[in-house]
Amino acid sequence: NMFSGSKLIPSFKIIDKEGNASVKINLRKDQQIVLNHNTLSYLDSHIDTKTNSQGGVLRGLIRGLMTSQSMFMTTFTGTQANNNLVCSSFLPGSMVPLLLNPGEKIVVSGHSLLAFTTNLTLNTVRNFRGIIVQENLFLTELKNESINKAMVWLTSYGGYHKLDIPAGKSTKIAHGLFLATNNLNNYSMSRLGSVKTTLLGTTSIMMNFSGPCTVYCHTRNYNYLVHDIQKYLNITYSN
Numbered sequence: 467n468m469f470s471g472s473k474l475i476p477s478f479k480i481i482d483k484e485g486n487a488s489v490k491i492n493l494r495k496d497q498q499i500v501l502n503h504n505t506l507s508y509l510d511s512h513i514d515t516k517t518n519s520q521g522g523v524l525r526g527l528i529r530g531l532m533t534s535q536s537m538f539m540t541t542f543t544g545t546q547a548n549n550n551l552v553c554s555s556f557l558p559g560s561m562v563p564l565l566l567n568p569g570e571k572i573v574v575s576g577h578s579l580l581a582f583t584t585n586l587t588l589n590t591v592r593n594f595r596g597i598i599v600q601e602n603l604f605l606t607e608l609k610n611e612s613i614n615k616a617m618v619w620l621t622s623y624g625g626y627h628k629l630d631i632p633a634g635k636s637t638k639i640a641h642g643l644f645l646a647t648n649n650l651n652n653y654s655m656s657r658l659g660s661v662k663t664t665l666l667g668t669t670s671i672m673m674n675f676s677g678p679c680t681v682y683c684h685t686r687n688y689n690y691l692v693h694d695i696q697k698y699l700n701i702t703y704s705n
Contacts, residue, residue, distance in 0.1 A: 493544030509551035624686030631677035
């Protein structure tokens with residue numbers, strides 16, 4: 467269904483579902499949206515574009531070096547009553563539109579950020595435990611420091627699951643499947659079971675999220691895809 471939009475959030479519709487989702491966004495006049503690099507499919511030619519570092523050169527440089535996000539991002543501005551653009555990920559998967567109220571934030575994994583409204587602030591946050599749980603060492607945080615609602619569009623590899631974890635409960639997430647969370651501080655490192663199970667089982671050290679928090683997960687593992695491609699290339703070139 468088409469989201470009707472609001473003051474800063476344009477109307478949009480998720481199209482081409484079933485693992486190949488795109489989002490069609492309709493900007494009103496003077497309404498703006500920011501897209502991550504390599505996500506634009508097509509747009510009306512009258513839409514105005516401006517590229518900058520989103521938060522200053524230093525923040526952009528840190529983001530470009532430490533995360534999978536680009537140092538420079540492009541802001542699209544509507545110049546007429548209706549201004550359409552379509553964007554999607556290079557990976558097959560689903561679209562995850564998240565509404566952020568004033569004061570709320572979301573931390574996202576690599577290759578997940580697609581687009582966001584201009585009232586969101588981008589920060590790069592450390593995740594040193596990411597080395598052990600085979601996730602990103604640095605992640606991107608989007609925070610709504612404005613007085614208006616904001617929107618961020620994420621993409622998942624495959625489908626996605628939303629886990630609302632209540633206080634007193636916890637959920638373990640296999641490595642490579644973390645997509646986003648509203649509270650990165652609520653996770654610890656955990657084994658699947660015994661040391662033998664951890665070393666010889668189906669997964670290694672896991673992210674153990676304790677409530678209250680909300681976590682989004684990919685249903686396919688990008689790390690496995692990269693590993694399989696590398697393995698194929700090594701066999702091919704060795705022959």
